[in-house]
Amino acid sequence: MSRGTNQKFKFTYLMKMMQEKTDDDHALTMPQIREELEKYGVTAERKSIYADFADMEKFGVEIIKEQIGRETYYHVGTRAFELAEVKLLVDAIQSSKFITQTKSRNLITKMKSFVSQYQGSTLQRQVIINDRVKSMNESVFYNVDEVYTAINENKKIRFKYYKWDINKKLIARKGGDWFEISPWGLTWADENYYMIAYDEWDGNVKTYRVDKMMRISILDEKREGQKEFKAFDMSKLSKTTFGMYGGHKKRVKIQFENSMCGVFLDRFGKEDINFKPIGENWSEFSVEVSVSQHFFGWLFGMGPKVRLVGPDDVVEELKEYGKAYFENMR
CATH class of the missing domain: 2.30.30 (SH3 type barrels.)
Incomplete structure (x- = not known):
């Protein structure tokens, strides 16, 4: 590519190059910047690059100048998304069952464009689709x-x-x-x-x-x-419904060893439940849930440190569920 053939794209290539090749840990000197631009068929004087850096600020791209020894380095500072934010979004994509493997890879590749190529390489560990259930419905x-x-x-x-x-x-x-x-x-x-x-x-x-x-x-x-x-009440849907399987709504009473309190706070939130001490190391609370086999399974999974004590009809339903489960194992 001959020198200067893409002059009209100088600003675009400069901004693209700075966003891709620089970050808080990686910077370029002015000679290196001019050398990178020449790869795009663009020649530029120092003054015009300084002017472009000033214009980039108007587009929300911060260029930081730093003196290290005798050399002056330039790199992108503030970005639309911080690396930690991009990692958070990548994790959300990865953990979403409704997103297919192919779509997950495509989305993560797009997310990498919000950070430098060096920061993007740190996301590569998260790009590997783990051995989990993913939707197969691309639509x-x-x-x-x-x-x-x-x-x-x-x-x-x-x-x-x-x-x-x-x-x-x-x-x-x-x-x-x-x-x-x-x-x-x-x-x-x-x-x-x-x-x-x-x-x-x-x-x-x-x-x-x-x-x-x-x-x-x-x-x-x-x-x-x-x-x-x-x-x-959509805000209570995920709290009261287990596995998103419906059931008859009931206000139930649960007793638990105090060490288990975090499980219920995580599930139901601090605003919707109130703990009442019932012994030296035990408490109880009541909460509305959708009574279903998934709810019973959730209780069983917490072992003897948790027990359902009311109302009586739900307790009996739980006992019948447990009885039928163990009889089916014979």
């Missing part, structure tokens, strides 16, 4: 977009809803019939994306796994269930 991103569009336009949607069978194949629920519902919100729980929607057929607000929804289309009909959705 999940478009599903989310369709749902949000329907919500913004106050329209119903229809879709096919799927589940896994014993042969590890996705099969359509309801014999392949269309689901026609009114979407009201989306939430992220248990590392999956869920749609909150009103089902006119049985008059209830329900949750649907977005990655199990296919062939979504927006209908011309207006949404229904506004009153029911307003009465539905």
Whole structure:
């Protein structure tokens, strides 16, 4: 490439190069900067580069000048995203079951453009997709977009809803019939994306796994269930529902050894539960939950340091669940 053939792109190449090749731990001297620009077919005098650095500040790209010995170095300071923030976003992408492996890799590659090439290499350890369950539905991103569009336009949607069978194949629920519902919100729980929607057929607000929804289309009909959705507390959904499987709502009483208090604070939050001492090292509290097998399994998983003590009908239901479980092991 001949010198000066891309002069009109000088500012763009300079900003790109500084963002990619410099950070708080890596800087370039002016001769090195001019040498890098020449690789793009751009020649530049020092004064014009200084002027471009000043203009970059207007675009939110901070260029820091630092004297080390006899050399003067330049590097990008403040960025739109700090390295710690990018790492946090990468971790969120990695931990999301609803994002496929392919989409995870693509998104992480894009995230690396927010930091320098040196900082991006530190993300490489996180780019490896670990041995975990990931969605195989590549259309999940478009599903989310369709749902949000329907919500913004106050329209119903229809879709096919799927589940896994014993042969590890996705099969359509309801014999392949269309689901026609009114979407009201989306939430992220248990590392999956869920749609909150009103089902006119049985008059209830329900949750649907977005990655199990296919062939979504927006209908011309207006949404229904506004009153029911307003009465539905989305903020409590992930706290009261275990594994996002519904169950009958009940206020239960739980007793626990004090060392287990963090488990319940993490699950239900500080505002929704109050601990009452009942002994030297034990306490109890009450909270509303969706009573289901997943709730019982959650309790069993904490062992003898936790016990359900009320109400009586839920305690009996728990006993029957445990009895049936152990009888099935014979």
